[in-house]
Amino acid sequence: MTTTDNAPALTPEQKADIRRRYLAVDTSNVADVLDTLGFMDQSLAADFAPYPAHNNRIAGWAYTIRGQKTPYPLGGDAEKMKACHGVGPDEITVWSGDGEGVCYFGELIALGMKERGSVGAVIDGGIRDIRWIGEHGFPVFARYRTPTQSIGRWKVNAWQVPVVMRGATSRTVEVSPGDFxxxxxxxxxxxxxxxxxxxxxxxxxxxxxxVAIRAELASGLSLADALAKYGHV
Structure with missing residues (x-):
């Protein structure tokens, strides 16, 4: 893992264990904890959604990819392929750029990522081949869906650099390689x-x-008594 801001170096086994444990907690609890630590603007915009809808849980270490709208001849984006080749186990590709209206990510990229151990993608842009990505069980959150390909329209220009994604309570959220x-x-x-x-x-x-509160409420404890016992959660 790339270390940033004095983040500790972790072994692959430690990274895998942390990812497994994060899958057992909710984003709402994580958001509350980040607030108490002074990180008030870490949620991505509300229009990021899972595609397909049932692939609605994703967790992993950030591998960032950035691009921009650039007209070029049809035939493929060599830089995009180079970027994708660097992805490793327990990583999520995080796609950023100004390619409004086009697809950054489809079925073949998803298959290539999965072969490398990648565990999903978060895309500040478009996705296509949604049905087939769902068949492969590869979780993707994106801002929109579109059948329009990126080839000839949008090109990767950097990877494993800090990128910005549209935010919920701020205009953007910065994502660095090695964030989660x-x-x-x-x-x-x-x-x-x-x-x-x-x-x-x-x-x-x-x-x-x-979990304890839900069990006690199910056993007949009133909400008022639960709040008195456990406080705000």
Whole structure:
């Protein structure tokens, strides 16, 4: 993993374990923890959605790819292929750029990513081949769907650099290589690399508390009594 902002170096086994544990917590709890740490604007815009809708849970380490609208002859984007070849296990490709209206990501890229151990993609742009990506069980969150390909219209110009994605409470959210992304039914959130483990531990604590509250409510405890016992969660 690329280390940023004094983030600790982690072994592949540690990265895989952290990803597995994040899959057991909700973005809402992660967002609350980030607020307490002073990271108030880490959620991506509300129009990021899972495609297909049932592939609605994603977690992994950020591998960033950036592009821009650039007319060029049909025949493929060699830089896009180079960028994709660097993706590794437990990583999510994070796509950023100004290619409004075109598809950055389709079935063949998804298959190539999956072969390399990638666990999903988050795209500030378009996706196509949605039915087939769903058949392959490869989770993707994107801002929109479109049948229009990027070839001849949009070209990759950098990868594994900080990128910006449209934000929910701010105009943009910066994502650096080695940050962590979590997505579920509530949306997608970015956890800076240097606080990934701190956020996870507290999100797991909140999750255990919520599990206890739900069990007591199901057993007849009133909401008022639950709030008095557990406080705000």
């Amino acid at each position: 992304l979590l997505g579920d039914e509530d949306g997608v959130i970015v956890i800076p690399a240097r606080v990934v483990e701190t956020v996870l531990l507290e999100a797991e604590r909140l999750t255990r508390t919520e």
